[in-house]
Amino acid sequence: xxxxxxxxxxxxxxxxxxxxxxxxxxxxxxxxxxxxxxxxxxxxxxxxxxxxxxxxxxxxxxxxxxxxxxxxxxxxxxxxxxxxxxxxxxxxxxxxxxxxxxxxxxxxxxxxxxxxxxxxxxxxxxxxxxxxxxxxxxxxxxxxxxxxxxxxxxxxxxxxxxxxxxxxxxxxxxxxxxxxxxxxxxxxxxxxxxxxxxxxxxxxxxxxxxxxxxxxxxxxxxxxxxxxxxxxxxxxxxxxxxxxxxxxxxxxxxxxxxx
Numbered sequence: 001x002x003x004x005x006x007x008x009x010x011x012x013x014x015x016x017x018x019x020x021x022x023x024x025x026x027x028x029x030x031x032x033x034x035x036x037x038x039x040x041x042x043x044x045x046x047x048x049x050x051x052x053x054x055x056x057x058x059x060x061x062x063x064x065x066x067x068x069x070x071x072x073x074x075x076x077x078x079x080x081x082x083x084x085x086x087x088x089x090x091x092x093x094x095x096x097x098x099x100x101x102x103x104x105x106x107x108x109x110x111x112x113x114x115x116x117x118x119x120x121x122x123x124x125x126x127x128x129x130x131x132x133x134x135x136x137x138x139x140x141x142x143x144x145x146x147x148x149x150x151x152x153x154x155x156x157x158x159x160x161x162x163x164x165x166x167x168x169x170x171x172x173x174x175x176x177x178x179x180x181x182x183x184x185x186x187x188x189x190x191x192x193x194x195x196x197x198x199x200x201x202x203x204x205x206x207x208x209x210x211x212x213x214x215x216x217x218x219x220x221x222x223x224x225x226x227x228x229x230x231x232x233x234x235x236x237x238x239x240x241x242x243x244x245x246x247x248x249x250x251x252x253x254x255x256x257x258x259x
Contacts, residue, residue: 028069030234041177042213060104073134075105080143084109097250116145116158139176149199208233221248
């Protein structure tokens, strides 16, 4: 069998001799592995895109991510909801507030490109080939694809395209997604873990790590968020929730609890 063939089973002895890529993870505790998948999701208005921007800056610079180590990795962020002018404003404010002027990432604002279709996927792959990132962020899913997100077949085709990018370019994929409509009863709101991800169940089966974002306090100047690790496929130990305080004035994100 020639090296051109990717499909090749290994014996136990061959597997033992096989060497993993030099960079096995992007976020420690196996939260995000090289070629791994992660999703940040929650209701509308819970600062998901701001978390995605913070994620981009931190990973690109190899900075601590709320108590977890990171490996400096080029990041390509595809943003289909925020026009370029406000995206520029946010990026400058974050860079100044956090003293982080990394050039190790690319921010792309395109409000119509549908990356699950041939033409959109071709454009995205061309950009991935040009910039050679280690992490691709898609924010948000609902406006980045033409697929019906509740349709297993159409979602499967979209995930197949992402898998092609993972395989060919050795990149990790981060999705920013919304939760389904909240269920209320007798004055309480019910949350059913990863079942709250809007759309096909193929999403939660495909993802390695799923992080739920909850807005605890929508204050001014401080916003309090809670991140819950609802799925961690590769992590050996259960990860505790992360409580974060964001300062609207300079977009600094600080963890307020102990590891």
